[in-house]
Amino acid sequence: MIVVTGxxxxxxxxxxxxxxxxxxxxxxxxxxxxxADVPAGVWTVQADLAKADGLKEVFAGAxxxxxxxxxxxxxxxxxVAEVVAAAGEAAIxxxxxxxxxxxxxxxxxxxxxxxxxxxxxxxxxxGFASNAFQWAPAIRDDRVVAAPFGDVxxxxxxxxxxxxxxxxxxxGSGHHGRTYVLTGPEPVSPxxxxxxxxxxxxxxxxxxxxSEDEARAAMSEFMPPVVVEATLAILGxxxxxxxxxxxxxxxxxxxxGRTFAEWAARNAAAFK
Numbered sequence: 001m002i003v004v005t006g007x008x009x010x011x012x013x014x015x016x017x018x019x020x021x022x023x024x025x026x027x028x029x030x031x032x033x034x035x036a037d038v039p040a041g042v043w044t045v046q047a048d049l050a051k052a053d054g055l056k057e058v059f060a061g062a063x064x065x066x067x068x069x070x071x072x073x074x075x076x077x078x079x080v081a082e083v084v085a086a087a088g089e090a091a092i093x094x095x096x097x098x099x100x101x102x103x104x105x106x107x108x109x110x111x112x113x114x115x116x117x118x119x120x121x122x123x124x125x126x127g128f129a130s131n132a133f134q135w136a137p138a139i140r141d142d143r144v145v146a147a148p149f150g151d152v153x154x155x156x157x158x159x160x161x162x163x164x165x166x167x168x169x170x171x172g173s174g175h176h177g178r179t180y181v182l183t184g185p186e187p188v189s190p191x192x193x194x195x196x197x198x199x200x201x202x203x204x205x206x207x208x209x210x211s212e213d214e215a216r217a218a219m220s221e222f223m224p225p226v227v228v229e230a231t232l233a234i235l236g237x238x239x240x241x242x243x244x245x246x247x248x249x250x251x252x253x254x255x256x257g258r259t260f261a262e263w264a265a266r267n268a269a270a271f272k
Contacts, residue, residue, distance in 0.1 A: 006068030014163035050078030055086035091119035148215035153187035
């Protein structure tokens with residue numbers, strides 16, 4: 001049985017659907033979830049991973065776990081070691097971040113999983129294509145994208161590809177002790193993303209470049225300062241590794257990752 005945490009998010013929802021379609025026994029876990037959120041035959045469990053009480057019941061019967069922890073988990077004082085301990089002998093596939101490999105983010109989650117899980121695999125995705133949803137109100141109202149570093153290109157990844165990789169790893173063999181870096185198939189800049197969204201909508205979307213200070217002020221309204229600075233550094237001064245297209249998605253799926261333009265076309269309704 002496979003337990004999928006974060007089961008209502010961009011990655012988790014598709015992962016649950018994919019595993020269920022492949023005939024796997026799946027338990028979908030989220031703080032707010034109901035049977036209406038998942039395919040027929042999938043069990044649902046409402047749980048907050050930051051609360052240690054009841055965690056063993058969440059993972060009861062699992063032989064494989066997809067582990068996703070959020071910023072809210074960290075803010076609530078969640079202890080990933082407690083989560084791993086509750087998962088017992090289950091193999092864990094951890095959704096981490098490319099920023100751990102580049103030294104941008106702390107490696108505490110990866111370290112806890114590697115130290116305590118009998119079998120582990122780490123997935124390190126780069127920036128999500130779905131981060132573009134933050135532009136949806138401005139695109140709907142004014143057909144404009146406002147962002148800093150308009151011509152700095154990064155290989156953002158479609159969350160659907162992350163889910164597909166996670167499904168392949170959870171259902172496959174030979175992944176124990178491996179770390180995979182997940183990116184899209186090509187670097188794409190914010191200016192190019194705005195153009196792709198315009199193409200998906202069938203009308204131009206203007207790009208307005210923010211200064212770094214303007215972007216910092218906007219991000220500070222909903223991000224802690226340390227996260228703001230790390231995000232700005234990645235967006236404006238990425239390392240060569242952060243700019244590089246990783247081969248891991250194609251190796252694991254046997255096809256290239258989806259482009260940002262494909263993501264935009266599939267999600268155009270959110271921007272109309």
